[in-house]
Amino acid sequence: MATISTPGHTATTGIKHSIYWRDTEAVEPGPPLDRDVRCDIGIIGGGYTGLWTAYFLKQADPSLDIHIVEMDYAGAGASGHADGFVTPTIGHSLAGLVHGFGTDRAKTAYAVVGRSMLELDRFCRKHDVDAELETTGYFSVAANDAQIRLLRRDVELAESIGAKNSLRLLDGDEARERIGSPAIHGAFKVGGALLNPHRLARGLARVVRNLGVHIHEQTMATSVTKENGRHVITTPGGRVVADKLVLGTDAYQHQFGGFKHGVKPVWSYAVVTDPLTDEQLSRVHWPEREGFVESRNFIIFGRFTKDNRLLFGGGPAPYFYGRDMSENRHMRRDQATAFLRGALTRYFPEWDDVRIAYSYGGCVGMTRDFVPHVGNTDDGVYHAYGYCGNGIALTHTAGKILRDLILGRDTTYTNLLFVNRKERRFPVEPVSWVGAKGLTALLSLQDRYPNLIRAQLV
Template sequence: MYKHVVYWHDTEEVTAQAPLRDRVDCDICIVGGGFTGLWTAYFLKEAEPALDIRIVEAHHSGYGASGRADGFVTPTIGKDIQALVKEFGSQRALEASQAVGRSILEIGRFTRKNRVDAQYEANDYLMVATDDAQLRRLEHDRALAERMGAAQAGILSREESQALVGSPAVLAALRTGGALVNPFRLARGIARVVREKGVTIYDDSPCLQVVPGVRPTVVTAGGRITADKVVLATNVHMDAFPPFRRKVIPVWTYAMVSEPLTDAQLGRVNWEGREGLVEAKSLLTCTRLTHDNRVMFAGGPAPYFYGRDKRQRNMNRPEAYREIHREFLRFFPMWHDVEFGYAYGGTADVVRDYAPHFGTLGGGNIAYGYGYCGNGIAATHTGGKVLRDLVLGKDTDYSRLLFVDDDRRKPPASFPPDPFLYAGARAVTRLMEWKDARA
């Protein structure tokens, strides 16, 4: 029997902050207490310590996508770097990729400086191929990185790959800079740090409405906050706001986490470097070891449920966990006796061009950031700097990154309504599987 509870949520107790129960006036109100909102508050306070910043959060920091992530801190920008290169050119794509790459290191420095025990491990990750089509994708990705001017290691042979991670399924691997982290403890740690800097966080305060104006107002069930600037940082829930209603859709992703492995079980698989593994295909399969030597395995189809269904009941999907367990045994047949205690899921935000978007509305007094497509731990850190500069009206390298919606880049195209969206999402999944097989 599995616990349909997010494993990471069991690694740290939560003391909720008081909800909003008043009318408040401040400099900046941030809607959403996940990574994007928290990093934005942190960088704003670093730049302008006197700012009065308030965050409204529907549950508590780390409850949503931020605290349900698989914990891979990667230099990924969206899902389709090739499309970004085609649209913006190699130089701008490289600048964006390097900015997110720097965030990997800076997150590590942040945890050390602020004594945030996020179980940060700077041990890279391996993009692995398990068939010839995936090997061709590794070769294509490496060639694209070289055209962009990015330093890239060579593709590791089967023997070299299995010397790092002893999975008989792995035919080749490409080592990429990155880290692993406990995403929930990271989110809770950032929340603590920004509170210590004077930021007020209101938990259990879902935003019901943002009223635009010279000074926009955020309305919750318990109160109202009027601010000079509002930042919308609700990720998959951006569709609650009219300008974004059809710009983003929620897709579900699933994971399983085992009981702690015994010494005997650990000894069956060579994995001394503890690198994360990501399979080189569109609908990702990934696996890693946790700080307490559990094995996490995630992936398979990323379904869209009719009517934009984000309800927690979708965690109870036995077919998803059966597929994950089959894939786990394909990678690690020697761990046939490993027992899984956690089986859970969550929603990721997907946009039509598979890349993050940042910008402003209402004459510049409402800023937004969303569209990470499941690759947000490092990108949200970069996004916090982008939103800092957009809110402060500064023209910087960050406010000019290709993520920003401006004259050169438009917001993503809209999705159709259901039932067309539901049918289209199923067709896209089949198309991705077909393309992966023919890569």
């Protein structure tokens, strides 16, 4: 079997600049498309969005003929390099959603995504997908007094959308009984899970194939046109002619006509350590292994992997001019490695001798209003993108939305707040790049001096 790797620089640092998850399960990509095909549904993108859409369509109507084209292998993009937090978060934050759309609509959306979180666990058990899923939930934590205020606000907002009796703000001593970090001054528990995103994507692809969906890996869509009322996906090896077209490409969505200014790819970075020894594990009290997320604009998060490595991620999320997504140029970012090494030491000084084994980045899709967009155009193009780094549960929900839109159903899913709504567009370059730099500076300033800017910025 051939393993898929990304460009790395290991000679001088000893750190692998490739995505850790990819080393947990080898990948042998399936064959590319080598002929013309005619089908009911053509899907571009073999990540969670495309795979869940195909899965739910096949569940609803097994007779549908569905073809997926994927330029690399199923799960190679954001789906496979995510950090493995299964969260109810929609877009950037609960506060932004409630303030932007109101309590009632936010409540409905969070209830639906919460259902997806539960169904992910059931899916893995039903289909024997070993995604290393741990239903531990995670903690939203505060590292200073200003962040304590943010936690209180989020608890109140969560209660307003129906999370009564389930959230309790822990003080510093109580929080450190759950995660023994001197940096944690308060916390509350959030329902959710931790998993291996790469193994989930590969397992989902196997299930979808077994349902009769055709997945053409190593197949680049070079153009998308419409001929005689049907959508035509042209690839180097053949064409897919489909009655309906799904674009499930998230951070790559800007490469398709009509979506260029709807989504922006920003880079998210993570570091992963060597596996901790029993002696190293004994230094910190962390009995239930929950993950945690620090309450700030540029979040910092930490978690264990199945083999007892520490994964730390987050921090500044750069956008590179011209929507540059080159792994050759940006997979390795020494500033991100240093920042996350510092965060790890701040949270767990007892582990300052633990070696960083991996440091890497990958793109996530951000929209200008910081919520995802799911919907369809008048000419039968269906889409879902802009999960803002919180897509593991949301893509499951998006698959149901796209199923219902494609089948012409009017359901709770098709009426969610982020379905077929008018979106704000990003400006052209260089204005887009300048704006991203300015917003990053402002959000970083608020993270560093939270009492200076108290307004909700995003």
